[in-house]
Amino acid sequence: MAVRKVHVKKGDTVRVIAGEDRGRTGKVLRVIPAKGRVIVEGINMVKKHQRATRQMEAGIVEQPAPIDSSNVMLICPSCNQAARVGVDRSGDGKAVRVCKRCGKPID
Template identity: 50%
Template sequence: MKVKKGDRVIVLTGRDKGKEGEILRVMPAESRVLVAGVNMVKRHQRATPTSQGGIEEKEAPIHVSNVAHIDPREKKPTRVGFKVVEGRKIRVARLSGEAID
């Protein structure tokens, strides 16, 4: 996967198309990511001795193919490539060539 926790991404498809957010969690086995403020779902939570019950809203995972990195320079969606610089492999934005890492 070319995305990591903390990356800024934009949603390409679905009901949240165009929303931007930071990746909170990456699930490589399912090819899914959790993006802050995107794909919000309501969960009915039962009351416990430590917390009050009710309806809580939280993010649900979306498929990694439905998000794209935001180019650091252009602020537009971009694909990700790799380049070896000083013996280190780094991620670069294809749109501007700017380093993402």
């Protein structure tokens, strides 16, 4: 499978726009570009049976499972709204993500 362009980065705050957690927001913990998926804090929590290790007892732990990156929208740090992301290559030619709502750079 081809690597898909993921519009969010680790540390971004995103809003979930589809699925069971629709409308909720969280911080991106991990991006998996090879699958076009992201792991978002507190979103898509699944119970996982944990085998006992030297550090931990056996039990059930809840952890966030990856969701498709197309199911999340970036929340712009400038206007604080879920926004589409554009890319601006003006300036020194480096790609900078910009909010399509307020036009401010995101990074």
